Amino acid sequence: MLNKNRLRIAIQKSGRLSQESIKLLTKCGIKINLKQQQLISFSENMPIDVVRVRDDDIPGLVMDQVVDLGIIGKNVIEEESLRRNIDPKKILYTILQRLDFGSCRLSLSIPISQKYINLKSLNNFRIATSYPYLLKKYLDQKKINFNFFILNGSVEVAPSAGLSDAICDLVSTGATLEANGLKEVEVIYSSTACLVSRTGDVSDIKKILINKLMTRIQGVIKARESKYIMLHAPYSKLQSVISLLHGAEHPTVSKLAGETDKVAIHMVSSETLFWETMEKLKILGASSILVLPIEKMME
Ligand code: ATP
Numbered sequence: 463m464l465n466k467n468r469l470r471i472a473i474q475k476s477g478r479l480s481q482e483s484i485k486l487l488t489k490c491g492i493k494i495n496l497k498q499q500q501l502i503s504f505s506e507n508m509p510i511d512v513v514r515v516r517d518d519d520i521p522g523l524v525m526d527q528v529v530d531l532g533i534i535g536k537n538v539i540e541e542e543s544l545r546r547n548i549d550p551k552k553i554l555y556t557i558l559q560r561l562d563f564g565s566c567r568l569s570l571s572i573p574i575s576q577k578y579i580n581l582k583s584l585n586n587f588r589i590a591t592s593y594p595y596l597l598k599k600y601l602d603q604k605k606i607n608f609n610f611f612i613l614n615g616s617v618e619v620a621p622s623a624g625l626s627d628a629i630c631d632l633v634s635t636g637a638t639l640e641a642n643g644l645k646e647v648e649v650i651y652s653s654t655a656c657l658v659s660r661t662g663d664v665s666d667i668k669k670i671l672i673n674k675l676m677t678r679i680q681g682v683i684k685a686r687e688s689k690y691i692m693l694h695a696p697y698s699k700l701q702s703v704i705s706l707l708h709g710a711e712h713p714t715v716s717k718l719a720g721e722t723d724k725v726a727i728h729m730v731s732s733e734t735l736f737w738e739t740m741e742k743l744k745i746l747g748a749s750s751i752l753v754l755p756i757e758k759m760m761e
């Protein structure tokens with residue numbers, strides 16, 4: 463029997479987003495006992511169930527209101543949304559939060575030897591892709607004629623196998639394209655993993671839980687982006703030191719026992735401290751410079 467007050471979150475079972483999704487939920491304090499083959503895992507300490515499926519199934523589970531939330535690549539949910547969207551005004555899902563992993567781009571690529579001037583160079587091309595709706599939306603807007611066929615794997619070998627003139631596929635580093643003699647000529651969509659929610663009525667209990675989860679997720683992301691910086695510096699150089707530390711808000715300046723000239727400076731910085739900046743701080747007379755990761759954050 464379904465417990466309507468338990469929040470259901472769908473995540474990818476095995477693939478590029480799985481480990482990061484589990485890590486994020488765990489960092490948010492959700493204890494999950496993940497048995498390998500289990501479709502659904504129940505959290506021991508919060509009313510949350512984690513449904514683990516292929517990433518292609520997550521948009522449908524969210525849009526058909528089978529689960530409340532999903533962690534999914536924006537590319538996958540947008541593709542499904544375009545596929546389903548008979549009425550473009552109908553909201554099928556809501557993006558609650560863009561996440562700090564799963565970053566990639568959907569790009570058009572052609573053989574390295576092929577000449578490319580602009581998008582018109584692709585006119586009447588046959589393009590292999592797993593994302594026909596995103597591709598069509600983009601090329602229709604740019605008024606480019608094309609043919610496509612769907613490949614859900616090994617897209618990158620289609621041109622060398624003589625099946626297509628170009629491909630439209632996900633890229634992160636570009637190494638796979640290079641290994642297959644292809645060059646990226648046009649980015650058509652930029653994506654990251656995101657937390658999405660279903661539409662429709664949600665009980666008050668679930669609303670409170672979703673808000674709590676959102677605050678924690680934002681705290682985890684913020685903490686991962688931030689560093690805690692501690693150093694000693696001459697009081698006379700305080701302003702110069704602070705101006706070197708971009709992204710530092712309201713530093714704490716305190717006295718050092720037995721020191722009249724130097725002070726201790728502590729701050730949370732939204733940017734990492736590069737070696738070059740540390741060297742400049744040293745020239746200003748700073749010492750004992752520590753850069754520490756932050757475990758949790760709540761503002
Ligand atoms: P499943 O077996 O769950 O269907 P899959 O093979 O379709 O998995 P993955 O390759 O695990 O999917 O990719 C999942 C998501 O990771 C992509 O939809 C995309 O949002 C993101 N991603 C990030 N970098 C890349 C990349 N270089 N190639 C493909 N996907 C990437």
Ligand code: MG
Pocket residue numbers: 516517518
């Ligand atoms: Mg998939």
